[in-house]
Amino acid sequence: MLDFVTLKPVWAPDCQRRALHFARIILSGEICGRVWLLLYLKSTHVPVSLLRCPLRMDQRRVEPNQNTSTNLVTLYGEFTVTGIRKVRCAVSLTDKDLIVQRLTSAPAERNRLVFSLKDCVGCRAYRANDSSDPAAYLAVYFYLQKRRWVSSGVSRQRVERCFRLSALQDPCANQEEAEKWARAVRERSAQQHHLRDGMLMSELSRPFRMMLMVNPQSGKEKALALYNHHIQRMLNEANISHTLVITERQNHARELVREADLSQWDALVILSGDGLLFEVINGLLERPDWEEAIRTPLGILPGGSGNALAASIHHYSGASPVFSEKLLVSCGFLLCKGLVSPMDLVSIHLSSSPRVFSFLSLAWGFIADVDIESEKYWVVVQEEDFVLVLALYQSHLAEDLLAAPDAALNDGIIHLFYIRAGISRVALLRLLLAMEKGAHLATSCQHLVHTKVQALRLEPYSPKGIMTVDGEVVEYGPVQAEVHRGLARLISG
Numbered sequence: 354m355l356d357f358v359t360l361k362p363v364w365a366p367d368c369q370r371r372a373l374h375f376a377r378i379i380l381s382g383e384i385c386g387r388v389w390l391l392l393y394l395k396s397t398h399v400p401v402s403l404l405r406c407p408l409r410m411d412q413r414r415v416e417p418n419q420n421t422s423t424n425l426v427t428l429y430g431e432f433t434v435t436g437i438r439k440v441r442c443a444v445s446l447t448d449k450d451l452i453v454q455r456l457t458s459a460p461a462e463r464n465r466l467v468f469s470l471k472d473c474v475g476c477r478a479y480r481a482n483d484s485s486d487p488a489a490y491l492a493v494y495f496y497l498q499k500r501r502w503v504s505s506g507v508s509r510q511r512v513e514r515c516f517r518l519s520a521l522q523d524p525c526a527n528q529e530e531a532e533k534w535a536r537a538v539r540e541r542s543a544q545q546h547h548l549r550d551g552m553l554m555s556e557l558s559r560p561f562r563m564m565l566m567v568n569p570q571s572g573k574e575k576a577l578a579l580y581n582h583h584i585q586r587m588l589n590e591a592n593i594s595h596t597l598v599i600t601e602r603q604n605h606a607r608e609l610v611r612e613a614d615l616s617q618w619d620a621l622v623i624l625s626g627d628g629l630l631f632e633v634i635n636g637l638l639e640r641p642d643w644e645e646a647i648r649t650p651l652g653i654l655p656g657g658s659g660n661a662l663a664a665s666i667h668h669y670s671g672a673s674p675v676f677s678e679k680l681l682v683s684c685g686f687l688l689c690k691g692l693v694s695p696m697d698l699v700s701i702h703l704s705s706s707p708r709v710f711s712f713l714s715l716a717w718g719f720i721a722d723v724d725i726e727s728e729k730y731w732v733v734v735q736e737e738d739f740v741l742v743l744a745l746y747q748s749h750l751a752e753d754l755l756a757a758p759d760a761a762l763n764d765g766i767i768h769l770f771y772i773r774a775g776i777s778r779v780a781l782l783r784l785l786l787a788m789e790k791g792a793h794l795a796t797s798c799q800h801l802v803h804t805k806v807q808a809l810r811l812e813p814y815s816p817k818g819i820m821t822v823d824g825e826v827v828e829y830g831p832v833q834a835e836v837h838r839g840l841a842r843l844i845s846g
């Protein structure tokens with residue numbers, strides 16, 4: 354439970370007493386004559402990284418089960434492959450895999466394909482349009498991790514396996530058999546345990562209803578095309594019903610979720626940049642029923658220019674880095690899996706504007722300048738501006754900037770970075786290049802400081818500058834921020 358008014362954090366009961374004693378001003382000093390930075394850390398003998406929240410309702414600790422049967426065949430059938438009727442195959446469904454064995458005279462291993470049900474988003478049974486065809490069909494949709502042709506990395510690629518079931522003369526009996534298979538594949542796919550740090554993530558119950566907000570202006574103005582080319586099909590394959598909302602202007606999404614009847618929706622998802630999610634989160638927290646509203650599962654699909662949260666979710670899934678449409682496919686896959694995890698939010702108090710809630714970053718200086726100005730110029734900023742303060746709570750600052758590699762969605766930690774004045778242009782460039790792979794912390798740069806905090810206050814002394822929250826410009830001036838662990842919920846696969 355968190356008290357939003359006084360800015361005093363109230364922590365999980367077991368840490369509450371200690372947490373109320375803030376060790377104020379661990380670090381206080383003038384950084385390059387432009388910024389005063391005051392850090393508030395929790396009481397001295399409770400290392401930040403050791404603080405634990407009690408298990409939340411949507412998390413259950415899973416004990417390893419030694420007796421779990423893993424690979425018993427639960428369904429077996431012999432079908433033809435759709436489109437190549439001469440090819441027959443034996444299909445076996447186990448708890449974990451779908452195994453397809455082509456029935457030919459060639460050695461068995463050579464014609465055997467094993468598809469992990471972890472990679473399956475959906476399965477459906479259907480009849481062909483041709484009413485004289487008594488067969489039923491079974492389509493199974495996988496997004497497999499495959500090696501790319503041109504590089505050493507892997508990315509998810511769509512694979513559809515479609516079988517023709519025609520063992521019986523009665524079309525209804527064939528259809529029933531196909532339905533039985535489809536149900537079994539769906540159930541076993543859903544049963545795959547998704548563990549993260551020993552926690553079982555909760556799953557959205559099927560079918561779930563989703564509001565999908567698309568900002569047609571975000572990024573390279575391709576968000577709608579991305580929906581048409583990838584997302585619509587994936588959602589259909591996963592049997593997720595959704596209502597598409599195309600945002601028309603700034604703050605449209607914010608107003609929409611502020612007024613919406615949330616009982617109609619199991620999830621609010623955006624296909625856009627990070628800016629639209631900022632609106633959605635703040636719209637939910639402006640509602641009178643904000644405590645319940647902010648528990649609505651949120652989702653993000655990358656359609657903007659930065660896509661920091663989408664890249665972070667992909668990173669947390671343990672997959673190797675991918676960009677643009679490959680990142681979209683990965684995030685679409687994670688969305689279809691519908692696994693929900695708590696997500697930290699940070700409340701930010703500006704000097705005279707209303708408080709806002711942030712899920713990504715608070716930045717002052719160079720990065721803020723670049724974030725905003727680059728949309729117009731890709732600008733080279735002045736030497737004296739080569740100083741930054743960045744508070745980040747996700748791993749990525751953009752698709753290709755892995756700024757805090759060990760960040761997590763729900764660890765209650767703000768990663769604070771600042772670069773002291775005096776750093777040369779070359780050293781700064783080297784740092785930013787190293788950040789592409791998350792290697793900047795290993796460069797031993799004297800000017801870079803990284804520390805983990807739970808609250809901070811930033812007082813800029815320079816009269817002008819740019820400050821951003823989640824990549825959006827906010828009022829420039831003193832600012833105070835505090836993390837609220839697991840306040841929101843995010844579909845993160």
Ligand SMILES: Nc1ncnc2c1ncn2[C@@H]1O[C@H](COP(=O)(O)OP(=O)(O)OP(=O)(O)O)[C@@H](O)[C@H]1O
Binds near residue numbers: 568573604627629632
């Ligand atoms: N139809 C629209 N026309 C203009 N602006 C819009 C529209 N819909 C939403 N917006 C505004 O666009 C802003 C930026 O959107 P978004 O963050 O999605 O894209 P981006 O800035 O390109 O991506 P990123 O944040 O990843 O850099 C948001 O603040 C949102 O309010």
